[in-house]
Amino acid sequence: MGSDETAVATSLPGAVRESVAASLAGVDAELARRYPGDPGTRQPVHTVYVPADAFAADTVRSWGEQALAALDRNAPDAAAFAAVLGLPEGLAAQVYGRVRAKLRREPIEDLRIDFEDGYGPRPDAEEDAAAVRAARLVAAAVAEGGAPPYIGIRMKCMEAVVRDRGIRTLDVFLTGLMEAGGLPDGLVLTLPKVTFPEQVTAMVRLCEEFEKARGLEPGRIGFEVQIETTQAILGPDGTATVARLIDAAEGRATGLHYGTFDYSAACGVSAAYQSMDHPAADHAKAVMQVAAAGTGVRLSDGSTNVLPVGGTDQVRDAWRLHYGLVRRSLARAYYQGWDMHPGHLPTRYAAVYAFYREGLEAAAGRLAAYVARAGGDVMDEPATARALSGYLLRGVECGAVDLSEVSALAGVGREQLLALR
Structure with missing residues (x-):
């Protein structure tokens, strides 16, 4: 022991500390395994x-072009867009310009080719051909640099009536990617309508067997779990079950996605009231949020089925609804959601960009004070510093703010932001 330590009087012998450490070694390992924190990606x-x-x-x-055309028709300038959405005057031009640039540069961040509800039951030969085609198109887009950062498929679920078809489509798609050069870094797979942990375990086994068959590194394939059934939230014994689904994934779960309409229908909500902001939805998403906290599993909200189509008044009404729902999700720490139509893209990015730009100066200032241990009217803790850095990084990654803006205001660079997160 150093001189400073020996100069301080203590009563507990070192053996006690060693005994406590030994008794908690299993807990330490379990905490590290179950709650690794945000993956930093x-x-x-x-x-x-x-x-x-x-x-x-x-x-x-095409989605980017359709979204830009919708803007041109229904909100051809920043003032018109601001009037529709209620954007503050000083923010309108910043948001509008960045939205248009995003739609030209990267209109879609994550694309799921749907073989489930959006595709429905088809003859086996037809779905086989569609899976082969999807793999070919994805591989070509990745090779040519035209793929979104994340892309993959939603297969049919593990329920008995469609299980074999879902497994076959997954196999055909992944095999096609391997034959075309390998699995892309941004590959995402979605397992829908999960009700029991055993269905997640079955998906894990499929991933393991495919990795063995193709000589891939164990754990290479991950997947999202879609929360669309009441049983995924509350089990037959009355216990919350989302955490069990995450555990059953054995570290392969990358996300929990809320399914607005299947879950609402399962709760008996009539069609006119099925929405992302229904109390039944809020309850399910709150349970998901607590279960996923600290695990590294990301959350995604669902979608609205009100499409921005038709005349200008109808489009603007749908835009206002979508914008408000996205802002609501962001405030509740659901930083991802579903978009079902090209017309949703302008308000998706408008809501996201306004959210991050509105809070940029305050968040950066608080982080700068934390790093400098300076004063101010708010005293933040390390957990808040993690939240602040995560907020700023998400804003940079989606294009809402520039890293140079964050660095100028917070006095930290990307590496420091990542370390704080």
Whole structure:
């Protein structure tokens, strides 16, 4: 022991500390395994779902062009867009310009080719061909640099009536990617309509067997779990079950995605009231949030089925609804959601960009004070510093703010932000 330690009087012998450490070694290991914290990777702000038979080589570009055309028709300048959404005057030009640039540069951050509800039951030969085609198009887009940062499929679920078909589609798609050069870094798979942990365990076994068959590193394939059934939230014994689903994934779960309409229907909510902001939805998402906290599993909200189509008044009404729902999710720490139509992209990015730009100066100032241990009217703790750095990084990653803006205001660079997160 050093001189400073010996100069301080203590009563407990070192053997006691060693005994406590030994007794908690298992807990330490379990905490590290179950709660590794945020993975530190980029999280997309949305997931776009496209039926497998509608997915094409130009889907990403086409969605961007359609979204820009919707802006041109219904909000051709920053003032018009601000009037529709209620954006503050000083923020309107910043948001509008960045939204248009995003739609040209990267209109879709995460794309899911849907073989489930958006595709439906098809003859086996037809779905086989669609899975082969999807793999070919994804591989080509990745090779040519035209793929979104994240892309993959939603297969059919593990319920008995569609299980074999879902497994076969997964196998055909992954095999096609391997034959075309390998699994892309941004590959994402979605397992829908999960009710019991055993279904997640079955997905883990499929991933393990595919990795063995193709000589892949163990753990290479992860997947999202879609929360669309009441049983995924509350089990038959009355206990919360989402944490069991995460545990059953054995470290392969990357996200929990809330399914607005299936879950609402399961709760008996009539069609006119099925929405992301229904109390039944809020309850489910709150349970998901607590279960996922600290695990590194990301959360995604669902979608609205009100499409911005038709005349200008109808489009603007749908935009206002979508913008408000996205802002509501962001305030509740759901940083991702689903978009079902190109017309949703302008308000997705408007809501996200306004959210991060509005809070930029305050968040950066608080982080600067924390790093400098300076004063101010708020005294933040390390947990808040993690939240502040995560907020700023998410803003940078989606294009809402520039890293140079954050660095100038907070006095930290990307590496420091990552370390704080």
